[in-house]
Amino acid sequence: MTSVVLALYDGAMLFETAAACEVFGVDRGLADAWYDFRVCGPREARLGGWLRVDTPHGFDALADADTVIVPACADVEADPPADLVDAVRAAHDRGARLVSLCTGAFVLAAAGVLDGRRATTHWEHTAALAARYPRVQVDPDVLYIDDRGVLTSAGKAAGMDLCLHIVTADHGAAVANALARRLVVPARRAGGQAQFIAVPAVADTGHAFSDLLDWVSERLHEPLTVPDLARQVNMSTRNLTRRFTAVTGTTPLRWLHTQRIHRAQELLETTDDSVELIAARTGMGTAATLRRHFHRALGVPPDIYRRTFRNHRAPTTTWAQA
Structure with missing residues (x-):
């Protein structure tokens, strides 16, 4: 069974947090063994600016996780929590699979794990990510990127696409498709599909x-x-x-x-x-x-x-x- 830890922090966003919990935290009997899912973070962290969450696990839970997921942050101008950055860096050095949803890429970049890799984030913030972290190969035009065990996604719904991509990699297309049907979302959009940036409705x-x-x-x-x-x-x-x-977009x-x-x-x-x-x-x-x-x-x-x-x-x- 693969262990997945969702790392919460003050300022994390609700949508991306909920997407990860729905995909990895609920065993719907779609596979013989689902994920060992845990949520970690500081006591009474605020999500979405108003919802307080409490978890028995601190960032030390990242130490033995197979996969670490960092959801979006509300303020990309602020430095991410230093203890989270250190824990992400240590998890990467240990060989864990690292995943960021939307602007969670700024946390991975601060930890240095995106250096020399392709990465993406919400199209509104790709320029800021590239300017602040010039060693990151920022691609503003894709839904998600899987670069040698470090995965990043664009904004909002693209985070769900990336989560389903991970399920496909771990359990196969049939399981991922069955899960998508349960969630009433598109089964899979390819990561190389363009972000919908200022595309007029037709x-x-x-x-x-x-x-x-x-x-x-x-x-x-x-x-x-x-x-x-x-x-x-x-x-x-x-x-x-x-x-x-x-x-x-394709x-x-x-x-x-x-x-x-x-x-x-x-x-x-x-x-x-x-x-x-x-x-x-x-x-x-x-x-x-x-x-x-x-x-x-x-x-x-x-x-x-x-x-x-x-x-x-x-x-x-x-x-x-x-």
């Missing part, structure tokens, strides 16, 4: 694209192309690409490719289908094509992925069961 295409995504999801076994998607919504390929990217082709990989992950975990059959069921065509794209996306071939996650248990749920 009200007249929102519903059409929702229908399009459902239509594609039911036909992933077909050799769909972007022109096929464009015809489905009566747009030119160029116009679809432009408007789809503006609304979703291109139609990249989104389609990501869905095929996700479907392949689920089939590898939950069926005994051969790689050849899974390639056909995901529109990849051939086993060689599936292996190439799967390895490029996840860093392992399908056979190894299946052996890693085949025995994880993910009960079937529906959105209505959340």
